[in-house]
Amino acid sequence: MSAGTGSAELGVLLLATAEGDRAAFAELYRRTSAKLFGIVLRILPERSVAEDAMQDVYVKIWRNAAGYDALRGSPIAWLATIARNVAIDVRRRERPGTKLSTDEFDFDLVADEGGPSAEALAALRICLDRLDEDQRQLVLAAYLRGDSRDELAERLGHPSGTIKSWLHRALAKLKVCLGG
Amino acid sequence: MADNPDLIAGEFVLGTLETYERQAVALGILTDPAIARAVADWQSRLAPALLTAPSVDPSPDLWRRIERATAGAAIANDNHRVAKSERRWQFATAAAAVMALLASGLALRGPMLTPPPPITSPAPLTPGIQSIAALSESGGSPALLVTFDQATGQMRVMPVNLTARPGHSLELWAIMGKDAPKSLGVMPSSGSATMPAKMLGGRNDATIAVSLEPVGGSPTGLPTGPVLYSGSMVTMPVS
Structure with a gap:
C-alpha cells in the first residue's frame, strides 16, 4: 500500500488537484485515504465519526491543495497534519466529556x-x-x-x-x- | 518564570494548551509571522510520527460522499495563484488558528448568517488620517494599505500590490484583543474602498487581516479561507 505514497508522485497529484483536476484528486484519495483514515481512527475510534471527519479532511485538501509547499515537508506529512487537526477538532467539539x-x-x-x-x-x-x-x-x-x-x-x-x-x-x- | 514562546507554540501543535492559551497563539498565528513560523516548525518536526498509524481502508461509500461534497467547489479551487514559497504551511497554521478561535466559543457570539455587504463608494482621502496599517504576506512587501480616520470614522483600503484572485472575494477582518474577528467587508474587484469602521469602537490598535473567501464573502461570519495578508494599525503622531 505504501508504494503509491512517494513524495514526487503525491506532489504531482497535489499540484494537479490545486489546478482543479478531479481525476488527480481521485487518485490522491486512492493513494492516501487508508493512511489518513488510520490517523483519524487513532483520535476518533468510532468508525462512523471518523468517516465523517474524513469527508471534511478531503474537502479541505481539495480546497487548499495550493497551500502545500514542497520545501516545507513531504506531501504525505502535510496531508497527515490536516487529517490530524480535523480529527482533533471533532474530538474537542463533539465529545468534550468523553x-x-x-x-x-x-x-x-x-x-x-x-x-x-x-x-x-x-x-x-x-x-x-x-x-x-x-x-x-x-x-x-x-x-x-x-x-x-x-x-x-x-x-x-x-x-x-x-x-x-x-x-x-x-x-x-x-x-x-x-x-x- | 515566563513561558518560552517557542514551547508554547510546540504545545499548541501538541494540542495541550488551555483554551485561553490556545486563543492567544491562534491570534498570534494570524498577526505575528514569528509565531506562525514557530508553529509551522513544530508541525514539521512532529508530523512524521503521524505516519506510523496503521493504514485502514475506509468504506467504499466515502469517496462518493467526498465527490458530492466537492462537486460545487471547483470555483474555490484556483488559489494556486498565491505565491507558494511565502505561504508555506500557512494554510495548516491559519486553519488551526481559526479552529482554535471557533473552539473557544468566542466565535459563537452573534455569527453573521448572510455574507457581508460589499464595500462600495470610494471617497476621497481625507486629511485627518490617524492610524495606518500595511497588510502583507508574512515578511513580504505590502499588498494593501489601510488608513483609519477617527474623526470621520472612515477606513480606506488601497491595493498596492494585490494579486488578482478570480472566483474569490477578499474579505477584511478586524481583530481586537481577544474578540473574534469582525468582518469589515469585502474588497471590490478593483480599486480602493472606503467603509465605515464604527466597529473599531475608537480603538486604534486593531490588527487587520485579509482572508480568501467565496465570492461575496464568508458565509459564516468568520474567516473560512486562508489568511493572505495581515498587519497592525499604527497610530500616527498628530502633526
Missing part, C-alpha cells in the same frame, strides 16, 4: 517499509527515545491521540502543572535533538 478509555497507553512508532518520510521519522524516533519514558508517552498521547493536558493529568495522576512542565522539558529536548 470518558477516557483505559486502553493501552503505548505507541509503536513503526513506519511503513521505506515510507516517504522514513528518514524524518527515524530522526524523530531517535530523539523521542532519548526522552524519559513518561515524557515520551505524554507527547505521543497528546499528538497522536489528542489527549488534552487535563486528560493526561488525570490519566497519570499528576497535577496539570506537572504535566505542563514535563511537556515543556520534552519539547525543549526534542527541539535540540532535532537540530533546533
Whole structure:
C-alpha cells in the first residue's frame, strides 16, 4: 500500500488537484485515504465519526491543495497534519466529556517499509527515545491521540502543572535533538 | 518564570494548551509571522510520527460522499495563484488558528448568517488620517494599505500590490484583543474602498487581516479561507 505514497508522485497529484483536476484528486484519495483514515481512527475510534471527519479532511485538501509547499515537508506529512487537526477538532467539539478509555497507553512508532518520510521519522524516533519514558508517552498521547493536558493529568495522576512542565522539558529536548 | 514562546507554540501543535492559551497563539498565528513560523516548525518536526498509524481502508461509500461534497467547489479551487514559497504551511497554521478561535466559543457570539455587504463608494482621502496599517504576506512587501480616520470614522483600503484572485472575494477582518474577528467587508474587484469602521469602537490598535473567501464573502461570519495578508494599525503622531 505504501508504494503509491512517494513524495514526487503525491506532489504531482497535489499540484494537479490545486489546478482543479478531479481525476488527480481521485487518485490522491486512492493513494492516501487508508493512511489518513488510520490517523483519524487513532483520535476518533468510532468508525462512523471518523468517516465523517474524513469527508471534511478531503474537502479541505481539495480546497487548499495550493497551500502545500514542497520545501516545507513531504506531501504525505502535510496531508497527515490536516487529517490530524480535523480529527482533533471533532474530538474537542463533539465529545468534550468523553470518558477516557483505559486502553493501552503505548505507541509503536513503526513506519511503513521505506515510507516517504522514513528518514524524518527515524530522526524523530531517535530523539523521542532519548526522552524519559513518561515524557515520551505524554507527547505521543497528546499528538497522536489528542489527549488534552487535563486528560493526561488525570490519566497519570499528576497535577496539570506537572504535566505542563514535563511537556515543556520534552519539547525543549526534542527541539535540540532535532537540530533546533 | 515566563513561558518560552517557542514551547508554547510546540504545545499548541501538541494540542495541550488551555483554551485561553490556545486563543492567544491562534491570534498570534494570524498577526505575528514569528509565531506562525514557530508553529509551522513544530508541525514539521512532529508530523512524521503521524505516519506510523496503521493504514485502514475506509468504506467504499466515502469517496462518493467526498465527490458530492466537492462537486460545487471547483470555483474555490484556483488559489494556486498565491505565491507558494511565502505561504508555506500557512494554510495548516491559519486553519488551526481559526479552529482554535471557533473552539473557544468566542466565535459563537452573534455569527453573521448572510455574507457581508460589499464595500462600495470610494471617497476621497481625507486629511485627518490617524492610524495606518500595511497588510502583507508574512515578511513580504505590502499588498494593501489601510488608513483609519477617527474623526470621520472612515477606513480606506488601497491595493498596492494585490494579486488578482478570480472566483474569490477578499474579505477584511478586524481583530481586537481577544474578540473574534469582525468582518469589515469585502474588497471590490478593483480599486480602493472606503467603509465605515464604527466597529473599531475608537480603538486604534486593531490588527487587520485579509482572508480568501467565496465570492461575496464568508458565509459564516468568520474567516473560512486562508489568511493572505495581515498587519497592525499604527497610530500616527498628530502633526
